[in-house]
Amino acid sequence: MENHNHHDHSHDEHHNHEEHSGHSHHEHHKMMVEDFKWRFWWVLGLTIPILALSPMIQEFLNVEWRFTGDTWILAALSSVVYFFGGWPFLSGLIDELKKKQPGMMTLIALAITVAYVYSTAVVFGFDGHLLYWELSTLVGIMLLGHWVEMRSVMSASAALEKLAELLPGKAHRVNEDGSTEEVPLEDLQKGDKVLIKPGEKIPADGVVVKGESSVNEAMLTGESKPVSKSTDDEVIGGAVNGEGSLTIEINKTGDDSFLSQVMNLVRQAQDSKSKTQDLANRAAFWLTIVALTAGALTFMAWSLFTGQDLSFTMNRTVTVMIIACPHALGLAIPLVVSVSTSLAATNGFLIRNRVAFEQARKLQAVIFDKTGTLTEGTFTVTDILNFNDKFSDDEILKYAASLETNSEHPIAKGILEKAGEGVQEPDEFNSITGKGIEGKVDGKAVKVVSPGFVRENDFDYPKEQVEDISSQGKTVVFVVVDDELCGAIALGDKIRETSRNAIKKLHEMGLEVVMLTGDNQQTAEYVAKELDIDQVFAEVLPDEKADKVKEVQGQGKLVAMTGDGVNDAPALAQADIGIAIGAGSDVAVETGDVVLVKNNPEDVVNLIKLSKATYSKMVQNLAWATGYNVIAIPLAAGVLYTWGVILSPAVGAVLMSASTVIVAINARLLKMGD
Known part of the structure; x- marks a missing residue:
């Protein structure tokens, strides 16, 4: 055992290690969140006068607020909403088309462009309805949805800043x-x-x-x-x-x-993590195709087969195109994300990467780091061995603790914690370099020493008993009083009670549990046996941890890694889901897709349950959001026109609002899962 009279020295830790790629990415992410927020508040402010000036809304409210030039003011305000508020979607449309992956941005940009161009044509004399109010509410709600969503998505690059700060x-x-x-x-x-x-x-x-x-x-x-x-x-x-x-x-x-x-x-x-497209984007891709197809079919059907005038045909086409982009879809996912994020936080875990969190429902294996995750990560006295009954167990502990009073060493802390109150300061104190400490306590010469010291001095003691305890991965220190070996104190890294429950529940859910540790094989196997762990990787060097995760992934399994140290950071990043124990290092926390605040492995079980519940809510919300379209699009296109049923843009808007409200209420009903 080392000499461990520790003095704490404060030192300057200010530095400039932030000039790396991670930093700029992190800043860019923060700027984007601010950008959506800023645009949203502007659009919200402009939407109020736009709604008040819109003839269709006035008609709906049965009021008459018309005045000379009101249409031009409406057009001017709506132009600001379209170009300034709609800019993220218009630029997103260009990006998606360049990548040949039309998604949510394409759908939103398409709907707001159709509404804007059509309404502007009406201002300049085309016969039809002004749909500027549709444009502004759509832009506002979509900005809100993206702002809520982006705030809940993490920027993993902060991990690199934290590493540099070490x-x-x-x-x-x-x-x-x-x-x-x-x-x-x-x-x-x-x-x-x-x-x-x-x-x-x-x-x-x-x-x-x-x-x-x-x-x-x-x-x-x-x-x-x-x-x-x-x-x-x-x-x-x-x-x-x-x-x-x-x-x-x-x-x-x-x-x-x-x-x-x-x-x-x-x-x-x-970087190598797959950038999984989320559900809403897939839904948006299909809705884009549906919107374009329905719009084209509506236009062709009315103009070719019915002889209706261009004004009527365009009105139908535009109503279809706008209805195809449901406000509810823009909120379906972000609202669930927002609710599940806050629900997770109140239950002790923080979601930092949504895509990974959503994957948790499909997990097949969970890898736990041992030290500080499955175990407490602190030394605790587990056994007191008494070799000659000259002193009681308590006295042996008190002698050792008295010598350790001034030490900051983890072993000393463990002994002091066990001894509790009434430990006295030693009369004399000295360190035995690399072997332990010695001093005078109550007039007796006391030494707390390592196994090496005991061997060198040929002390006699029950070796089998000590070896048996050492084989459990425990650290043994010996207590010598007046040159006589009286006993030994064994300290171990205590297994968390919650670890047992967590592993039992994970097994019940059909998941495999793997343990990964830098500790020796003996210690690892002892802990694995205690906890009924399926697979053990011991004596794993830090740069091999990510490889071990890859090895489990190579068995075709979707893998979560749970850890708390810097050495776990690459493994957390490599895993399909990185779960960081919050009381660990900042770096692991920054690399984790999910952070467990309370150092409780049972939260891994809760996380999987919440992921399943969140996913099913998302699917329900998407069903509501898109199901509304299935009914509204044909009605807007005029399939029941012969029977006098036609969906006006105003009624379409009411239906759209209803589906948005349903989606919002459904999101709020999210629970942790059974």
């Missing part, structure tokens, strides 16, 4: 004469020697040339225990130094460093 901004470079100077990180060269003080972050990958310490690499490698470092040991940039000072010689900087490689893995995995 590195300190400056480093203490050691000069030839032994003096140190503070230099910016980017000035470090391969071969430079750097001093790392207690509590500081390691600025770059390197090899220890002087000093001894324990280093916390948990955020990078997933190894739960702090790792002892002395001369010739390698250290990773971004890890946190413990209680000793280290001088390292840098052997990797910039793109070669471990952290840069993790960032590249995250970037690659994010």
Whole structure:
């Protein structure tokens, strides 16, 4: 066990590591959300006078607000709505047509263009109805839908910014004469020697040339225990130094460093993720075809076979084209997204990537990182071994805890937590380099030492009992009082109670559960056996985690990865759904498609249930939104004209509003699922 009298040193962590591709993408995303919001409020403001000035609305409300030039004012206001409010859809139409993938943007742009061009023709003398009010309400509702939708969609690139922030901004470079100077990180060269003080972050990958310490690499490698470092040991940039000072010689900087490689893995995995078109886009694609076909058929049927005048024919065609673009479809998905996002948040998880979240209903395997996810990630005293009954278990624990009072080491914290109140300060205290600590407690000479120290000094103890406990992946420290070995304290990474329930429920849902860990095979197998896990990958290096996810995906399964460390970030990004444990590192949180706020694996079960419930609500809403069209389009086209039934644009609008209201109410009825 390492010397662990830890002092916390605050240090400057301000830096400039944001000049990477992720940053600009993140900013662009934020700007787009603001853009939709800004356009929406403008259009809403203009829609009020447009509705008031529209003859059809006045007729509907049975009022007469006509005055000279009112039509020109109406046309001017509507032009602003069309060109300014409609711009995202018009530019989206061009993008979709370039990609030969007509979708929602094409459908909206088509409907607003038809309404605008037709109404403008009426202003200039064409015989027909002004449909500017249709144009403005359609643009307003579509902007609102896209704004709501985009706010709930995450920008995964923020993960790369968080990774860069793990590195300190400056480093203490050691000069030839032994003096140190503070230099910016980017000035470090391969071969430079750097001093790392207690509590500081390691600025770059390197090899220890002087000093001894324990280093916390948990955020990078997933190894739960702090790792002892002395001369010739390698250290990773971004890890946190413990209680000793280290001088390292840098052997990797910039793109070669471990952290840069993790960032590249995250970037690659994010880029290679399939950009699944969501449901609404598929519906919009078919509705575009339906709208164009119905419009063309309506125009041809009335002009070729009935001899109706152009005004009547155009009116029918335009009504069909506008009705084919339902307001309800624009809101069908965003409203469900909005409700499910807030419902998820109140239940302790945040949805950051909607497409991935919707996929959760189809999951076949869930991979869990062990440390900090299935386990607590903190050391807890699990056993106290008493070798000679000279002291009670409590006394052994109290002696050890008294020595550990001043330490910040995770093992010390575990012992102190178990000992509780009434622990006294030691009279004397000293560290035994790399082997443990010693001091005077109640006039007795007490040592808390590692198995190595016990072996070197040929102490006699029940080896089988200790080996049995070690085989469960536990850390054992020995307590020596007045040069006599009295007992040992075993500490383990405690398995969360909620992990058992979560895995049981996942099995009931027919999912396979896989565990992934950087820990040794013994520890991994012990935890897997305890939790009834189907498949285990142990001793997995950080850059191999994403490969293991690929391996499970290669079995033809849709895979979710649940983890909390930086080392999990590439794996989270590689998985079909990345589920980040919120109490873990910021980076994992930023890479996750879904973030579990409460460190509770059972939330993975709730997430899958909510995904299923959300999907079925979306399908119901799309059925309402498009079902309305199935009835309204033929009526608008005039199939029942012979019987005197014809759908005027005004009645079409009422029907459209009704379907929008139904969709909105249905979305609000979303529940977590059974």
